Amino acid sequence: MNVIKLQNVSYKYPLSEEFALKEISYEFQQGKLYGIIGANGGGKTTLCNLVRGLIPHFYQGELSGEVLVNGKDVRDWESHVLATTIGFIFQNPFSQISGVKETVFEEIALGLENLGVDKEEMIERTIKVVKLLGLEELIKRNPNNLSGGQRQRVAFASIIVMNSDILVIDEPTSQLDPESTAEVFAIIHALKEQGKTIMLVEHKVDLVAEFADEVLVIEEGRIVIAGPTAEVFAKEELLQKGASLPPVALLGHELARAGQPLDEIPVTIASAKEQIAGRMRWTNGGN
Numbered sequence: 214m215n216v217i218k219l220q221n222v223s224y225k226y227p228l229s230e231e232f233a234l235k236e237i238s239y240e241f242q243q244g245k246l247y248g249i250i251g252a253n254g255g256g257k258t259t260l261c262n263l264v265r266g267l268i269p270h271f272y273q274g275e276l277s278g279e280v281l282v283n284g285k286d287v288r289d290w291e292s293h294v295l296a297t298t299i300g301f302i303f304q305n306p307f308s309q310i311s312g313v314k315e316t317v318f319e320e321i322a323l324g325l326e327n328l329g330v331d332k333e334e335m336i337e338r339t340i341k342v343v344k345l346l347g348l349e350e351l352i353k354r355n356p357n358n359l360s361g362g363q364r365q366r367v368a369f370a371s372i373i374v375m376n377s378d379i380l381v382i383d384e385p386t387s388q389l390d391p392e393s394t395a396e397v398f399a400i401i402h403a404l405k406e407q408g409k410t411i412m413l414v415e416h417k418v419d420l421v422a423e424f425a426d427e428v429l430v431i432e433e434g435r436i437v438i439a440g441p442t443a444e445v446f447a448k449e450e451l452l453q454k455g456a457s458l459p460p461v462a463l464l465g466h467e468l469a470r471a472g473q474p475l476d477e478i479p480v481t482i483a484s485a486k487e488q489i490a491g492r493m494r495w496t497n498g499g500n
């Protein structure tokens with residue numbers, strides 16, 4: 214079942230000459246993780262803003278085509294209802310903390326409090342998310358005194374507690390160190406396992422290759438390549454589209470050029486290891 218359907222969507226920001234999105238059509242299926250990649254200024258954030266209803270509810274501009282969320286056009290959704298249907302996490306962990314709460318626990322519960330959720334239920338749901346993300350040690354801390362990685366995990370908790378089935382995540386690790394990045398991807402993976410539909414804008418293509426079911430490459434407002442992750446990253450022409458390839462895929466292409474092709478272009482480390490180990494067994498057997 215598709216939860217988001219874009220049909221021939223074009224969009225131009227107010228006062229802008231150029232369309233930021235051009236004739237975009239794609240269906241996002243329930244429970245899948247979609248990696249969105251491409252060069253800077255291609256339109257990835259604009260696509261996120263469209264799906265979460267900021268376009269056209271906040272940004273006016275010129276919008277044509279259909280944008281359906283759970284079968285209903287974004288133009289017909291009330292923006293506050295759409296905001297709880299789609300959870301949104303963005304790149305700057307520092308601007309995602311409200312600044313009005315003194316403990317991490319209260320910060321995570323804030324969205325539920327704003328919705329007027331019953332206190333007992335609010336505490337119960339917050340405790341569940343704290344446990345899920347292993348944030349027990351942080352709950353009494355002041356959210357304003359956390360590191361970037363800790364803030365991003367609290368931002369995820371604040372969204373997860375709302376129980377949205379669709380999550381739009383825009384470059385969540387761009388300001389994080391490798392350790393915090395790994396923690397954030399573990400959370401994203403767990404959310405996918407729970408059946409959430411996830412749109413993830415991410416420049417780190419090796420992580421997209423590990424976790425995404427499908428990948429969309431966006432260049433100058435158009436989807437130029439899209440499909441199952443292994444198929445998309447096997448295409449070397451991605452490099453001409455302003456996107457990069459996971460290092461193992463580059464290795465696969467190099468080996469093919471050197472006349473030693475693997476059975477298929479690997480896009481994950483596991484697949485590369487398996488194929489290279491298989492090749493070594495074969496070589497040793499041949500000696």
Ligand SMILES: Nc1ncnc2c1ncn2[C@@H]1O[C@H](COP(=O)(O)OP(=O)(O)OP(=O)(O)O)[C@@H](O)[C@H]1O
Pocket residue numbers: 226227229233251252253254255256257258259260
């Ligand atoms: N509020 C705005 N008003 C006018 N034009 C905008 C606005 N926001 C973005 N744009 C333009 O729309 C185009 C797409 O921008 P967008 O931020 O969606 O790209 P992106 O792929 O997310 O880039 P990045 O990887 O740098 O975040 C760019 O040409 C950008 O200058």
